[in-house]
Amino acid sequence: MELQSAQSDEVLAKIERSRQARRHKFYLRDEHVTLSHGSGGKATHNLIEGIFAPAFANTVLDRMEDAASLTLGGLRLAFTTDSYVVNPLFFAGGDIGQLAVHGTINDLAMAGADPLYLSVSMILEEGFPIDVLRRIVDSMARAAREAGVLIVTGDTKVVQRGKADGIFINTAGVGTIRAVAELGQTQVRVGDRILLSGAIGDHGVAIMLAREELDIETDVQSDSAPLHTLVATLLDNVGNSIHCFRDPTRGGIATSLNEIALSSELSIALDEQAIPVHAGVRGACEILGLDPLTIANEGKLLAMVAPEAEQLALKVMRAHPLGKEAMVIGTVQADPPGMVFLRTDIGGTRVLDMLVGDPLPRIC
Amino acid sequence: MELQSAQSDEVLAKIERSRQARRHKFYLRDEHVTLSHGSGGKATHNLIEGIFAPAFANTVLDRMEDAASLTLGGLRLAFTTDSYVVNPLFFAGGDIGQLAVHGTINDLAMAGADPLYLSVSMILEEGFPIDVLRRIVDSMARAAREAGVLIVTGDTKVVQRGKADGIFINTAGVGTIRAVAELGQTQVRVGDRILLSGAIGDHGVAIMLAREELDIETDVQSDSAPLHTLVATLLDNVGNSIHCFRDPTRGGIATSLNEIALSSELSIALDEQAIPVHAGVRGACEILGLDPLTIANEGKLLAMVAPEAEQLALKVMRAHPLGKEAMVIGTVQADPPGMVFLRTDIGGTRVLDMLVGDPLPRIC
Known part of the structure; x- marks a missing residue:
């Protein structure tokens, strides 16, 4: 089974050049994690280019897209992950559960994929109200149903009071790539x-x-x-x-x-x-x-x-x-x-x- | 594209019976999340059967295996997720990073699959030392390399000081099923x-x-x-x-x-x-x-x-x-x-x- 996405030499060369450009532009100087490292902006890129990208380097990851595009046994798959730590948990137009379903669906969609399957992993803080958990889970189920995706696997961890902030949710997703032309x-x-x-x-x-x-x-x-x-x-x-x-x-x-x-x-x-x-x-x-x-x-x-x-x-x-x-x-x-x-x-x-x-x- | 795993009527009937048996055995009475809900034991099952299983129900999830077994375009895939909140982060024989790679590889392996691709999503606490993060990431990279899997996609979130416990890591994984006979x-x-x-x-x-x-x-x-x-x-x-x-x-x-x-x-x-x-x-x-x-x-x-x-x-x-x-x-x-x-x-x-x-x- 091949362990790389099929990519032309030209695309690979371009990925390599853009990798080097990022490495020059972003450089991690901080000694401690700051909130800016989670902004998605410049500090996040510094963290990615300073630590994650060099350690995990491979031609799929190096593309730095929202989802990985994989070719497996002739099938073109997209695979992605996101953790959700939004505060507050409920807000006008949504909640953390709905967001966790939509966000991962969207990362798959941006790779030109039809989202099919999601995983759900929760980190709960001791003392979190069960009725609030139930509302969030029901919201996830509804969002998945409306979007036509299945939640097929999951995990739950609990940490002591004061060691998390109520609930954090990770969703990962798998879809099949609809796009015929290469996107990115x-x-x-x-x-x-x-x-x-x-x-x-x-x-x-x-x-x-x-x-x-x-x-x-x-x-x-x-x-x-x-x-x-x-x-x-x-x-x-x-x-x-x-x-x-x-x-x-x-x-x-x-x-x-x-x-x-x-x-x-x-x-x-x-x-x-x-x-x-x-x-x-x-x-x-x-x-x-x-x-x-x-x-x-x-x-x-x-x-x-x-x-x-x-x-x-x-x-x-x-x-x-x-x-x-x-x-x-x-x-x-x-x-x-x-x-x-x-x-x-x-x-x-x-x-x-x-x-x-x-x-x-x-x-x- | 089919959205269900291929399963015989006999297996489906057995899954349904075991689903009902679990529903009778496990019942959620708690009003708040306790540490026992994260034990993996009886309280975790109460939480799963009381909230997650009924909300997300489908024939893949209902099997309640460590990884979901999926059939996609003729390809048999395993898909799984786990979050890691181990405390302390380093211990004799390992660390949270290595554990996050091995644990998800093992969930795929238990489905009879060859693990191929992992996602990594981190929730970091503001103030977490960058050098410790680097050690953990390097340990993940080493564990992935030694096991022959690629880390292809990721995400990083940061929460305020006191709202997490240093670092939580989620890994999800995808593999192709080697087993010829149905396992479970x-x-x-x-x-x-x-x-x-x-x-x-x-x-x-x-x-x-x-x-x-x-x-x-x-x-x-x-x-x-x-x-x-x-x-x-x-x-x-x-x-x-x-x-x-x-x-x-x-x-x-x-x-x-x-x-x-x-x-x-x-x-x-x-x-x-x-x-x-x-x-x-x-x-x-x-x-x-x-x-x-x-x-x-x-x-x-x-x-x-x-x-x-x-x-x-x-x-x-x-x-x-x-x-x-x-x-x-x-x-x-x-x-x-x-x-x-x-x-x-x-x-x-x-x-x-x-x-x-x-x-x-x-x-x-």
């Missing part, structure tokens, strides 16, 4: 249009508002949703023209697009006016001094699409319930490689970096 | 011999001794080891005669054998004199009032083998480095169903229950 950050090309499936920042702002210390009145709800049917319809209609999917979770679209620019060795130009942001999110961000571009989403995707397919892809997205607010938000350029630029509302241009620090820890 | 608890038959691959209790006692509060001098080391090559050689040599594998981790062999008795609706008779226990483990258990039969192992397996293959299976086990101390420790009988009996050293017989309570929390 290294497949992105000059001229590609960047499509965003809807308004940004809803999830992060909903979590922030659910924290007791804040008292802002808005109707913002988490966008937590399973994106696999949106991906499937895009693949079925414009599959050969799609080069990369990405769901901009921790670190927001600023971080996801910087990762794509870095791995593809290309430049991304964004049009700020084209990026949809709901009024409640915009208002909360202004009050709190946050940038919606760096805030987490849990039901949005970015698609990098060949220019000739832009309009068809946009039409397909908008015809799907989760893509009604889809927009073309930017273009991929050759130079300068590894950078993201934002044409601002007032006509200027600024460099858009990935998230630095962590304004909103434990968002997922 | 419902495959166990009257007359089957019970083989144990070596001495019990080493891991649990090593953890206990690593806790600072105890001051007992012994040379006990954790038995943490990857069992997949032992499983592969057994399958290659006596595959058609093996009905079930089980690695007796949390709850020890007492718990694993009770689970098998319950799921198979058969009775198990054990011979206490035949069960190997190292002197250091026996001594520590006597001092601490613990029963080695309920103590966790991380590098031992139970194999339920047709009687005519008993001697060949034993020979194959003993020829493998991890099976040198293998013994035949008991026999499967028809009556009374769901019970385990121990013929004691002094000639009596007693009922052996699964672990009740949790004398050693956070053993893995």
